[in-house]
Amino acid sequence: MSLLKIKNLKTYFHTRAGTNRAVDDVSFSINKGEIVGVVGESGSGKSVTCHTLLGLLPQPPARVEGGTVTFDGGELLTLSHSRLRELRGKRISMIFQDPMSCLNPYLKIIDQVTEPILIHEHVSRQTAEGRAIEMMKKVGIRDAELRAHSYPHEFSGGMRQRVMIAMALVTKPDLLLADEPTTALDVTVQARILKILHDLKDDLGISVLFVTHDLGVVADIADRVVVMYRGKIVEQGNTRDIFERPSHPYVKGLLACRPTLETQYQTLPTVDDFLQSEVGADGSFILSERTDAKKRLAGLQKQLKCEISDKDNPTTLLQVKALKVHFHSGGGFLGKPRKTIKAVDGVDLTIPKGQTLGLVGESGCGKTTLGRAILRLQESKSGSVLYDENELTTLNRSEMLGFRKRMQIIFQDPYASLNPRQTIEQTLTEPMLVHKIGSNHSERRDRIVSLLDEVGLGSNFLLRYPHEFSGGQRQRISVARALAVEPEFIVCDECVSAMDVSVQAQVLNLLRELQQKRNLTYLFISHDLSVVKFMSDDMIVMKNGQVMESGNAEEIYKNPQSEYTRELLDAIPKSTLSG
């Protein structure tokens, strides 16, 4: 019997720009003791669905336009505010994506975990604290009695998410709504959190609605899967069925475009290889499968990763030796620094011309600092960076300028790394002016037009501002900006991490295509091992500022030498039930 039944749910956002049908006629149900995964890209309406259930959306602009939600026999959507509050945190609990911002920084952990008990049950504070600590132990917080009296900022991301889970489950709810609970976490931490959720589900007999953009996570944890696209459900069914026999072209595309450790393609398939959408007469989308999808896929599969022909005698472009970057923290006025953080602690690496070195590690391992130190965006403490046989670390500003033209960087967040007050043309012109490329305005404009064309954008975008673009388009602009000075070497710092898988595939394809065309050399930094493997010839694994393992990417995946690499590989959700 189903615990939660959603029928024809419609939640629209009414804004001045028009009506956004965020959730458009969605129906599915969750049985007792079942985990249902709701999967979709950003803007698919998966989170909105989740928030609608508990009435957590700001209204206006959001409005529930229709449908029913039955929870344990009673209707949720028409409940009064006070009746709904009785359910929230008691029978239906929720955990959110970012454990850093979802806990109140001003209150002690124990006060936050006991709060739902004290609101909903008439028990003494002492009993509540006892239960809170018991639940905190259950989710794997060691020394819970002691740590309960700390504040959230004294916990790591993974620990905070455990606190969130403990807080949500402390009242023994019937239903847990989990909105991207592991998205902001490292893979190893994610694996642990997923295990905790899975164990607790059996232990407490709760049902879970698990919202995520990551198909791999769903494959690991969910009994059934609901796939959403642009506010509608495109497919739902048993997890195994969906992964093995997806019927909707979008789901097929989604499954294929995600690089996995087994991927052998030279170019990733994208959702567009499967799906074509038309706008119907009533303004809604009509999705259909491309007739030539099979042919396209076969074409891609033929282009297997080819061995680089001049691999026998590659010239070294970049060589880093014993590089160290240390940060000092603590100590205010007149005080000595209390703590030294060794962000990069003696790293060696070599990148041959025209190849890609993958750099993988979890947050805080020093990978980003290393990338920045190589470009001297961050001063290093000691060690050497040899670029094309020139020592970079001792150069002064003006001497470095010449190398800045040859070395570029693409950042993670395309929203933050483009100046919102500059048009695309200004953004792309600036580096050319700095490096005196192009003799006059029209010559530079011609170059920009061809650059935009190269990254797959039209010249009609020239006078637009960054906010008018989607995340994928913005990252293409960032790529174009890096290419504007015709560099040989690009540091890609988590440059696809903030993207949906379908967009990620397009950007990765673009980067590879550009590499071949322009003979570029990449340092590709990412926390995602599958992506790094897809991109790289060689790779290094970093932890705590040091290199744990380095070598041929293929070899490392087949036969990891260090314990840490094995742990990382094991933690990756096994998305391919189909193999």
Added chain:
Amino acid sequence: MLRFLIGRVLQGFLVLFALYTITFFLAKAMPGEPFTSEKNISAETKANIRKLYGLDKPIWEQYIAYPKNIITEGSFGISTSKGRPVIDIIAQSFPNSLMLGLCALGFAIGIGVPIGILSAVRKNSWIDWSCMAVAMIGICIPSFTIGPLLQIYVAAHIPGLKVAGWGNWEDILLPAFTLGLVSAAYLARLTRGGILEVLSQDFVRTAHAKGVSPTQVILKHTLRGGLLPAVAYLGPAFAALISGSFIVETIFQVPGMGQHFVNAATTRDEFLLLGLSLFFGLLIVVMNLLADLLTGLLDPRMRHSGGTD
């Protein structure tokens, strides 16, 4: 914590010393001199008076003598215009200003903070709009306009209340209201902004998802963080309020410290000027330190990093 305090106290001394240096040389750069008067004083008498105050010595000696006297004798010099020790003048007038300032502050917090909270909770409603409009007016209208207007109104409509003077407890009401109005208006705006900022945070959504009632969401989850900007503002604002306002004290005839700031400058009374500046500087330094400590109390993340700097 102790380390933080010691650091801040040392820092405070440096600030005061810098303040002293700047005031000292500015005072020396002022045209004219303290002993100019309509009466004809012989050059010899003048020289004697200068000698009495130690103004005949080379400027560097004077520069060192003043702080030396503070440390060895606890003396802030003798006012050249009043002929009394500076410390006496401060001791006599500061309590009045302190009293007035405390009342003004109590008024500012009592009115400003609740209005700010109300505005934030009823964001974009007519309550919010009108509160913020009144606050804006409060900031814009100077006290030399509000003060006299109040006096005229009180004189015409409230018989028992004096429009100026100092002595009875009710005499403090009008100047405190006038003095506190601007701070109340600032506090209202800062509180509203602070609370709205916190209300937009993810952890407020978490609180709603736990079933916390709207009132508790504000009181328990939002207020502490929302008051931080107001607290940061209150440190220096408090020091300014209790050190006296020339305008308000003149309008309402309060024998406070504010008048001396102006008089010291117009009479070239450099010792009084130095004494008052240092006293005001000390107040600012202490109040800022208190505000930082209070910030640490409200926000646990600030505790170990040592304040807001």
